[in-house]
Amino acid sequence: MQLLLVSLIPGMDLPSQHQNPTQAMVRNCGYIIRVSAHVFFLISKCIYVCLRSACSMDQGSCGCCLIQQKVNMIKMYFNMTLAKLEKEYLQTKQSLCNIEASRTAFSVALFDDVTFQCYGPFTLNTNIIYKHVFLNLGDSYSVDTGIFTVPHSGVYTIAITIYSDAGSSGRLLAACASLQVNGQVVSQSREQNRDDQEDSATVVLVLQLMAGDKVAVNLPEGCFLCEYNSFFNTFSAFLLYATE
Known part of the structure; x- marks a missing residue:
């Protein structure tokens, strides 16, 4: 036809x-x-x-x-x-x-180099700056600050994965991170013990955000994240639909 x-x-x-x-x-x-x-x-x-x-x-x-x-x-x-x-x-x-x-999506990882290296620990809560960019459609994620600035009001899917390795058994493992919107904690994952040498966690949320909101992943004081041979620590988000 x-x-x-x-x-x-x-x-x-x-x-x-x-x-x-x-x-x-x-x-x-x-x-x-x-x-x-x-x-x-x-x-x-x-x-x-x-x-x-x-x-x-x-x-x-x-x-x-x-x-x-x-x-x-x-x-x-x-x-x-x-x-x-x-x-x-x-x-x-x-x-x-x-x-x-309004197409918006990004996915980033902690380091460009996947040889073994860790981020932290720090004496203060610190925003994690992810340097390896898989995708940054709309250029709303900043590799300089680690902040995703919401370009359009709408409903977004946001996901973070974390991984840490204490280096050897018996040492303190502190795998933790929090997802923050405008400096306020929305969700977090925390694993601190001497029983596990390594551990990982994933957080996935669906949030309604407003244009201009600042979304970031924060590393709490004393925690550290590690990577080797792969991209274990990631931060991703995409727009499901706009509401403006």
């Missing part, structure tokens, strides 16, 4: 392999609206030219004036429908633009 429409209506095109199909649909919809309006105008003009002379000669018997009235009614209905379609087309196009503009 789509191929048939493309062949019947010059100007329409099928989305290529690398083209957004939604954008192609919106563009083709607008083109069909314009073509339909032009075709109806030509049909109405032809009917009007053919019937005008006959109606002026014999209005009582040929009934062409009634036909002309029907054509005018259809034309009025078509214009109303066309205006509604054009309005919906513009709204759809705007919605698509808004969706593309």
Whole structure:
């Protein structure tokens, strides 16, 4: 069916392999609206030219004036429908633009180098600065501060993973971190003991955030995180849907 429409209506095109199909649909919809309006105008003009002379000669018997009235009614209905379609087309196009503009997602890890190294411990609570960037769509995460600045009000999924290694059995293990929004703790994980040489934890939340909110992962005083041979400590978030 789509191929048939493309062949019947010059100007329409099928989305290529690398083209957004939604954008192609919106563009083709607008083109069909314009073509339909032009075709109806030509049909109405032809009917009007053919019937005008006959109606002026014999209005009582040929009934062409009634036909002309029907054509005018259809034309009025078509214009109303066309205006509604054009309005919906513009709204759809705007919605698509808004969706593309609000795309936000990032995922980062603690170190670029995965050889064994640790972050902390510090004598004060410290924001963790993740240096290895897997993805930073929208550039809302800062590798200089470790802070994710919310670009659009909406509902977000946020996840952190932590891992630490005491180095040997019997030494103090302090694997802990807290997720904070605007400096306030939202959730945290803490594991401090001398029984385990290593331990890990994961925190996943769905939060409604406002544009401008600051989201960060904080390392509590005395805690430390370690990595080796892989990216064990990560911080990720993505926008589920915008509410603004």
